[in-house]
Amino acid sequence: MDLRELNLKKTAEDMQKAITRDIFIIQTIHTIDLLIIEINKLVSNLRERYGYYNPKVSRIQDHAELLSEIKKFRKGDLGIDYTMEDKGSVADLMREIDNVNSLKTVQEKYLEDLMRQECPKLLFSAGALIGARLVDLAGGLKNLAQMPSSRIQILGAEKSLFKHLKTRSKPPRFGVIFNHESVSKADNKGKAARHLSGKISIDVKQDYFGEK
Amino acid sequence: MNIEKTKFIGIFEGWQDKKRVFFTKSIDGKNFFNEFCIDDYIEFNPKRSKLSAAIIKKISLVPIKENMKILYLGAAHGYTASHISNMIKNGMMFCLDFAPRVVRDLYFICEERKNMAPILGDANDPDAYKSRVEQVDLIYQDIAQKNQVEILFKNLQFLKNNGHVLLAVKSRSIDVTKRPAEIFNAVEKQLSQKLKVIDKKELDPFEKDHCFFVCQKR
DSSP, X not given: OOHHHHHHHHHHHHHHHHOOTHHHHHHHHHHHHHHHHHHHHHHHHHHHHHHTTOXXXXXXXXXHHHHHHHHHOOOOTXXXXXXHHHHHHHHHHHHHHHHHHHHHHHHHHHHHHHHHHHOHHHHHHHOHHHHHHHHHXXXXXXXXXXXXXXXXXXXXXXXXXXXXXXXXXXXXSOSGGGGSHHHHTOSSHHHHHHHHXXXXXXXXXXXXXXXX | OOOEEOSSTTEEEEEETTEEEEEEEOSSSOOTTOOOEETTEEEOOTTTOHHHHHHHXXXXXXXXXXXXXXXXXXXXXXXXXXXXHHHHTTSEEEEEESOHHHHHXXXXXXXXXXXXXXEEOOTTOGGGGGGGOOOEEEEEEOOOOTTHHHHHHHHGGGXXXXXXXXXXXXXXXXXXXXXXXHHHHHHHHHHTTTEEEEEEEEOTTTSTTEEEEEEEEO
């Protein structure tokens, strides 16, 4: 067998071996991020389209509340008349938003199941979304397990970290772990971020290197 | 557009809207990346390939010839690799990359080209793929790593005497805090321990903070 064929065969085998299940976590969190952007865009579009019919309702900030109010189709003060076709078109858009919303819920549930199998301790300490974002930024569960906790603390704050290295501005205190309750609601956020990243670091090491 | 030969073997040029465009001639008529093409001549885009950017910046030597054996470290999706494959014709090129995802794309190109062989491996660890490569005439290295030159030195065992090295250095991956010119000088000094540096060119504006080196083994 000549060298080219040997390499082709060996590479095909290596490629299949090299792929682990944590790539599904990364891909699912990408899907969820896309769906969140999609929902925000569609809802703001719907808000504009409904705004002429009932201006007061379109000022509601909360998405769920807004959607449930729009479903009632009650004409408000300052509103103009919509024909049946106008209302139908808006209702179609609203149905689509519901569909995307339910798709997002299904994906989130799948992500949680996946993480319960692959990294149960990370799921417990960081939660599904933040844990998955950390895995994504690190480029895999193995890379995340080999990271020091101080690096986990600032994952997702690369822009401000490099700004610090170049211009000696203040270093970042937290990256994506800021979205965790224990950090965003704490009084001393830097300390809470340090604490949480330490916990995550220990847990993900147990997940990857420990017995399953 | 008139396509003419350049002083480098296997690379052709033409002028379009007062812009110089480079081409290589596809050996089997295939155009893997849907580039602009005229008959079998396929555009060699300087924004996608550091070799093409170096040629546009008037590098003095591109030591790629027909029937050469090449070791390509950091082949990625295989854009530059597919063009080098056009130039070497009946030679052989070993394309190495580290990430399984990009090797998947590379694999399908290698399947169709008789002169390319893929390897999934880490350039840091030549012993792992030692048995799968031959002695080569040229090493092309395009990996953005901090210890890039060390990795090159480890792989010099595969290079024949008087063989050439083409090296693309990304200063940002070595140290973000220093000025690129400082880093390029340090790299040149380090390279000249084992190699003779023939030419170097910075690749602005096609690639930011990159430098392209042509070296020869002593």
